[in-house]
Amino acid sequence: MELTLGSPQLAGVETDALILLEAEGEKRADLEKPLAGLYESGEISGKLLEFTLLHGVEGFRARRVLVAGSGKPEKLDAAGLRKIASAAVRFLKGKGVKSAVFALEGGAATAANVAAVATGVVAGSWEPDRLKSKKEPGKAVASVEIAVSAAGDGLEKAFGRGKVIGEALNLSRDISVEPPNILTPTAMAERAREMAKGTGLSFEVLDRDRMRQLGMGALLGVAQGSAEPPAFIVMQYKPEKATGAAHLGLIGKGVTFDTGGISIKPSEGMEKMKYDMCGGAAVIGAMQAIARLKPGIAVTGIVPAVENMPGGKAQRPGDIVTSLSGKTIEILNTDAEGRLILADAITYAIQLGCTHLVDAATLTGAIAVALGHTSSGVFASDEALLERWMSAAKDAGEKMWRMPLDDEYRDQLKTVYADIQNIGGRWGGACSAAMFLKEFAGETPWIHLDVAGTAWLDDEKPFLAKGPTGIPLGSFVNLAMGW
Ligand code: BES
Ligand code: ZN
Numbered sequence: 501m502e503l504t505l506g507s508p509q510l511a512g513v514e515t516d517a518l519i520l521l522e523a524e525g526e527k528r529a530d531l532e533k534p535l536a537g538l539y540e541s542g543e544i545s546g547k548l549l550e551f552t553l554l555h556g557v558e559g560f561r562a563r564r565v566l567v568a569g570s571g572k573p574e575k576l577d578a579a580g581l582r583k584i585a586s587a588a589v590r591f592l593k594g595k596g597v598k599s600a601v602f603a604l605e606g607g608a609a610t611a612a613n614v615a616a617v618a619t620g621v622v623a624g625s626w627e628p629d630r631l632k633s634k635k636e637p638g639k640a641v642a643s644v645e646i647a648v649s650a651a652g653d654g655l656e657k658a659f660g661r662g663k664v665i666g667e668a669l670n671l672s673r674d675i676s677v678e679p680p681n682i683l684t685p686t687a688m689a690e691r692a693r694e695m696a697k698g699t700g701l702s703f704e705v706l707d708r709d710r711m712r713q714l715g716m717g718a719l720l721g722v723a724q725g726s727a728e729p730p731a732f733i734v735m736q737y738k739p740e741k742a743t744g745a746a747h748l749g750l751i752g753k754g755v756t757f758d759t760g761g762i763s764i765k766p767s768e769g770m771e772k773m774k775y776d777m778c779g780g781a782a783v784i785g786a787m788q789a790i791a792r793l794k795p796g797i798a799v800t801g802i803v804p805a806v807e808n809m810p811g812g813k814a815q816r817p818g819d820i821v822t823s824l825s826g827k828t829i830e831i832l833n834t835d836a837e838g839r840l841i842l843a844d845a846i847t848y849a850i851q852l853g854c855t856h857l858v859d860a861a862t863l864t865g866a867i868a869v870a871l872g873h874t875s876s877g878v879f880a881s882d883e884a885l886l887e888r889w890m891s892a893a894k895d896a897g898e899k900m901w902r903m904p905l906d907d908e909y910r911d912q913l914k915t916v917y918a919d920i921q922n923i924g925g926r927w928g929g930a931c932s933a934a935m936f937l938k939e940f941a942g943e944t945p946w947i948h949l950d951v952a953g954t955a956w957l958d959d960e961k962p963f964l965a966k967g968p969t970g971i972p973l974g975s976f977v978n979l980a981m982g983w
């Protein structure tokens with residue numbers, strides 16, 4: 501899709517569809533006369549995400565006008581505009597519309613809003629249909645222009661940033677939606693390599709031999725049940741002029757399929773576990789955006805990619821492995837594999853010199869029990885980092901809810917046979933999982949995101965296709981950009 505920023509005169513613009521925002525409880529002066537009947541009948545109320553598509557509206561040269569409800573004016577923020585823009589594109593492509601102009605009029609044309617609309621338009625154009633041999637005809641809006649009254653330098657920059665984030669979200673979702681027979685750990689590393697090519701990122705994949713040399717026993721234990729070799733992906737961004745000494749480490753769980761291993765999962769719904777690499781895909785997408793947007797902070801992206809299978813060489817409940825940190829771990833459930841690969845990834849990030857860490861993982865079913873599909877769980881060991889994170893997430897429109905890290909949860913992980921065991925008790929599973937990771941983050945300021953409830957959408961929404969959501973890519977990028 502071609503996306504541009506411009507300043508056309510709205511009444512005269514020729515396009516398949518002109519998108520005009522309509523606030524709740526307000527009537528647009530330019531539509532009041534041509535749409536008097538609709539206003540009177542209450543069919544246009546301005547409620548958020550209410551769409552009314554009209555042909556040949558008097559006073560406009562556009563072939564169609566899409567009146568897009570933007571809700572209560574005092575409630576409308578950048579996150580809301582991103583949703584409206586996404587939903588509008590998704591609505592219009594269903595109608596066979598090829599070109600559209602999205603009007604951000606008057607005070608609405610702020611940098612944050614322009615960026616949000618750009619992200620929304622690009623993300624809204626995405627469909628999870630990469631592997632359909634015949635695409636539905638007409639299912640794409642070919643060009644969109646964001647119309648503002650005067651496009652200055654600030655708006656141009658914001659527009660570019662929004663577009664880059666939208667494209668990164670789509671890359672991340674393209675990777676996430678690939679099925680596990682195609683997206684093996686090796687293939688995931690190849691996707692990351694293709695992304696990194698020509699961006700200036702340094703790129704490396706550690707193979708099984710290298711991981712053995714280093715002593716990544718926790719990760720290798722998970723990988724050993726699969727015929728697919730593991731791949732440890734490292735992507736590094738270095739700013740030309742760093743604004744400080746901070747070095748951000750972004751780590752994403754990359755389990756390309758989670759059968760549970762010997763502690764095998766029930767077959768019903770197991771196909772969903774192809775999504776167990778969404779945290780890793782968000783890191784790969786975020787690194788693409790970071791390479792393009794060039795923040796002033798060094799950022800290292802790490803994705804331990806493995807497949808969790810119950811092969812003849814698979815690890816057993818009762819095995820004890822030695823992690824990269826030197827700590828020994830008793831495996832009591834091979835399905836608690838995410839924390840094992842993340843333990844080694846966290847240690848490796850610290851060895852690389854990362855001063856601040858954020859990991860994202862589809863780690864526990866328990867977080868979805870606690871928070872549903874609305875908010876991601878946030879566990880933070882450092883208040884200053886948490887503050888930065890929550891503000892980055894708010895701007896990205898990605899909902900986050902803080903969960904507790906408390907030594908009482910650590911008690912559940914005690915074992916006499918090793919330094920720590922890999923599962924806690926029946927209750928508070930997301931919290932004991934986080935405490936397991938904390939053991940490896942140590943004193944390094946660290947945030948753990950459990951995105952098991954938010955990384956995948958089972959039923960499409962007006963503003964979001966079914967499938968991977970890309971969460972928390974937007975927050976990752978905002979965190980780096982705002983440092
Ligand atoms: N990838 C899963 C997390 C998951 C489970 C997401 C169910 C969505 C639904 C993770 O590796 C896992 O299997 N976790 C176990 C941990 C348990 C064995 C302590 C879980 O949550 O059941
Ligand atoms: Zn598992």
Ligand code: ZN
Nearest residue numbers: 755758776838
């Ligand atoms: Zn898993």
